[in-house]
Amino acid sequence: MLSIEKYQKAFVDYLTNYQTPKEPYNLYEPIEYILSLGGKRLRPVLTLMTTDIFNKNFETSLDAALAVEVFHNFSLIHDDIMDDAPLRRGKDTVHEKWDLNTGILSGDAMLILAYQLFENYEGNTFKDLAKLFSKTAIEVCEGQQYDIDFETRNDVTIPEYLKMIEYKTAVLVGAAMKMGAIVANVSKEDQNSIYEFGKNLGIAFQLQDDYLDAFGNPESFGKQVGGDIIENKKTYLFLKALELSEGNIKEALIGFYNESLSNNDEKVAKVKQIFNDTGASEATKNAIENYTEKAFNVLESINISTDKKELLKQFGTALMNRNV
Secondary structure: OOOHHHHHHHHHHHHHOOOOOOOOHHHHHHHHHHHOOOOOOHHHHHHHHHHHHOOOOHHHHHHHHHHHHHHHHHHHHHHHHHHOOOEEOOEEOHHHHOOHHHHHHHHHHHHHHHHHHHHHOOHHHHHHHHHHHHHHHHHHHHHHHHHHHHOOOOOOOHHHHHHHHHHHHHHHHHHHHHHHHHHOOOOHHHHHHHHHHHHHHHHHHHHHHHHHHHHOOHHHHOOOOOHHHHOOOOOHHHHHHHHHOOHHHHHHHHHHHHOOOOOHHHHHHHHHHHHHHHOHHHHHHHHHHHHHHHHHHHHHHOOOOHHHHHHHHHHHHHHHOOOO
């Protein structure tokens, strides 16, 4: 296995050489723009790493990894439109830099381009990749709809929230790893197990994001701390605090999420205090550990060496101990 940085470099080099059609210019320039904005490239790296783990040259899964990244960025373009977000990774979002129609159409084209990349594989590999991709793509859309629905609901439960982040975020992490296993042509059992590993890690990753949004270091986190609180998002932290609170504290928490205060700093500070006082912050850290442990337990059944299992555990641990 290579280091994460080497997989990232190999992928970015391949992405840089990826040629989209040149005309019409206003369709393809936004695609090249969003793909050039960077990011952690976590999902494509997982595809490459998984192929390597199963003893096949990771370069054989570069097209699958690229399909995952193109699809992920397609979803970001459309998410930004729905959220009316002005910035993505510190730069103008596509619909802000161009316009709404360009964002919709370029995003649509990216979904098709992602499918086209699977055409570089033959026979059952192509069929299995396309089938998994279709299943994952519709689940991501379902997760996004759940997220939208939750904005206007005051009765969201923790199981519903976990299902939403599983579909919106975690299934693509699982699929990225399973694609690497499909390209490596390993058994269905190993394909499904590595998918479960990735999916559970993806849930833990999103819960960690929820936690860092409230309690992260603003300098290293890279975005406004407390943004979810200001936007009244019903995250795991909020739902757990609601479950664990009662009386005046519960009323105060609901009140903060039903009002728009002029002083956001005060709102964030008071809500974070409730998260701590109710034990919601500690419960969220426990949930992150539990899903990480679920992922690690799946590794026991996978037919790879103990050394490789340990490397995957180290990767998962590093992911959960991040501050960005």
